[in-house]
Amino acid sequence: MSRPGSDPGLTGRQPSAVHGALSVLEEVARAGPGVTAQQISRSLGLPRATTYRLLNLLVQDEYLVRMPDLAGFALGHKVALLAGLAAAAAPAENPHDIVVELRGRIRGGVHLASYRDGVLELVDVDPDFPLSDERRLLSDLSSSALGTLLIAERRHDPLPFSSRPTPAMPGRGCFAAALRDATGALVAGVALALPEQRLAEPESLLELIAPECRRLEAALR
Template sequence: MTERPEELDEKSSPLEKTFAVLEFVAERGGATAKEVSDALGYPMPSVYRLAKALVQTGYLVHLKDKGRFELGYKPHQLAVSLHRQIGVPSPVKAVIADLHHRVSMAAYFAVYRGADVVVAYIVDSPEHPRLTPLSFGFHEAAHATAFGKIMLAGMNDLQRDQYLAVHGTRPLQEATITDPQELRAHLDTVMLDGIAWEHEEFVPEKTCAAVGVHNGAGMVVGSVAVSTDTHLMKGREHQVELALRETANMVSKYFRMGSAR
């Protein structure tokens, strides 16, 4: 999220200031130079200079008749490239879609990207929407999400400690597990059970579950997950667990053999 004036460092580099302008315009869906200046605390000449550089490189466009800046076309090109890099094969997309229709819940597929746990694909519907703020590329709060927990449980102690040292375990809800020792014990149970449950730790009144996806060496390389209202999950835990395990097995076969049914 774009920094506010009280959070800005006067010693911020030109690059940091440029990105701050870009992010502010993106968040607002467009902004005038004065709005940028007021929000970020930059002098108007600086705002025009930074915005001009962003316009010249295609990241912003200047709508002269409206006197405002909006996103250009370069961010879309970058987004397309990002989707390509975190590519989800069609057979995997198909089984995630089948999971969504089978249990009537939002369905997710997450993978590792470097040291991050990243949401790579989501299938939902107006009747069964995804959790807010989950979207493609979401890579936060692994300690409080089911798909994150199953992947943290698959890490060795050193990897897990390094991940949590960087990302932390900030409290999102009253039920969020933030104590390192308690979280470690919880993840040990997740590893033994082979399924992660998350009850209102990430979003109020929502429950999620996830099962790991394994490669040929048996290592967790991803996870499949679902989410729904807590009251709608009650009494369906066994059905949901069975569907998740079957889906995870199919996706695991793809990663082991290059095919999925």
């Protein structure tokens, strides 16, 4: 008979069993496909009989699968399903918020451009560092780093970045990093408006903004 206020469907041993099953799943994920029951038992400090019982339950419920040679175990399709559902449920970041963060740590202007349908379009211009000649930037692609990325893409010679001096502003320059989709196609570009001397090491600039570029690529997908 259950005590008042207790859950008759949950015994004192069940939480321990659930914890053990989750620990086994974590160990298989950590060790990788082919890990054996003996290795799991040793790593987790579980009795061998308990380990086998948990493994069998997880295999029956398709959270684990036996390897073809029956010597070890790997994660099953239900784990992949749960991971996929979790990824789908995670809200995508707002590209504008990422650009704002980048502006907070770059001493210069930060602009975001789209290349949708193969056309350069400015979608997020830095209000504190307005473009010197937006009309020319859009009409003469060769005059800007953003345009140069698109020219290279059209020629099937993709670039990871481009840098150019700003014609209308002596001593100033522009660096642009390419943002690509899962197929590798150019979809957007991040441009930095900087003093021209800072363009001397473009690889360092690319490394500097790489974290935000990766986040922007994920958000734009």
